[in-house]
Amino acid sequence: MTTIDMLGRPCPIPVIEAKKALRSAAPGDTISVLVDNDIARQNLGKMAAGLGCDFRCETAPGGNILAHITVRKAACQVDGAETSGLVVSIGRDQMGGGSEDLGRSLMKSFIYALTELESPPEQLLFFNAGVKLTTEGSAALDDLEALTRKGVTISSCGACLNYYGLAEQLQTGSVTNMYAIVTAMSQAKRLINL
Numbered sequence: 001m002t003t004i005d006m007l008g009r010p011c012p013i014p015v016i017e018a019k020k021a022l023r024s025a026a027p028g029d030t031i032s033v034l035v036d037n038d039i040a041r042q043n044l045g046k047m048a049a050g051l052g053c054d055f056r057c058e059t060a061p062g063g064n065i066l067a068h069i070t071v072r073k074a075a076c077q078v079d080g081a082e083t084s085g086l087v088v089s090i091g092r093d094q095m096g097g098g099s100e101d102l103g104r105s106l107m108k109s110f111i112y113a114l115t116e117l118e119s120p121p122e123q124l125l126f127f128n129a130g131v132k133l134t135t136e137g138s139a140a141l142d143d144l145e146a147l148t149r150k151g152v153t154i155s156s157c158g159a160c161l162n163y164y165g166l167a168e169q170l171q172t173g174s175v176t177n178m179y180a181i182v183t184a185m186s187q188a189k190r191l192i193n194l
Contacts, residue, residue, distance in 0.1 A: 007034055009035075010109065011039060015043050016116045019116070030068050030069065031069045031071075032066055032069075034060060035065050035067060036064050036065070041065045053070060053071055053072055054069070085122060086121040086192070087124075088124050088125070089181065089194070090107075091129065091194065092107070092128065104139070111133070111140045111144065111147075112140075112143045115147055120152050121147075122152065123152065123154075123184055124147065124155070125157075125176070125185070127156075127160050127178070130194075134156045134170060134172050145172055154172055154173025155173055155180065156176065157176060157178060
């Protein structure tokens with residue numbers, strides 16, 4: 001049995017690390033994940049159910065949760081649906097409404113999660129305030145560079161970079177235009193638009 005200590009690690013890292021461990025697990029193997037909050041437990045349970053794995057939890061010392069995921073079948077589809085042809089367009093530097101700090105943290109987590117997909121998106125398109133994620137000082141730059149190394153094309157709207165005065169601060173990917181963004185979105189097999 002493998003135990004992964006995810007105490008203090010924010011979502012989606014416990015799920016991502018559990019999936020990594022499950023990639024090399026054989027039928028009957030159990031991966032245990034130590035977490036400190038119920039949301040992580042719920043997310044691990046949903047992931048296990050989606051993969052066809054058994055799931056159970058127990059209380060660990062200090063009120064923490066030890067989640068056990070047991071592989072039931074040989075062909076475990078860890079990353080689910082094929083992502084070939086996936087294009088992700090990002091028009092904001094944060095996810096959702098409400099707290100700006102939380103929104104920025106969620107966007108960073110989203111981009112990190114893209115790096116952990118078995119088959120990453122083909123393209124990331126940034127426009128409006130989303131271009132701030134590809135420029136100097138962005139907390140997402142390391143993850144965007146990791147995606148570039150995996151062959152993901154990263155493009156930022158030139159008019160948007162100019163509008164925000166960031167044209168000289170672009171750190172990853174290349175400059176594009178709205179026609180190219182619309183073309184990529186219209187030809188995508190799958191599109192996530194944030």
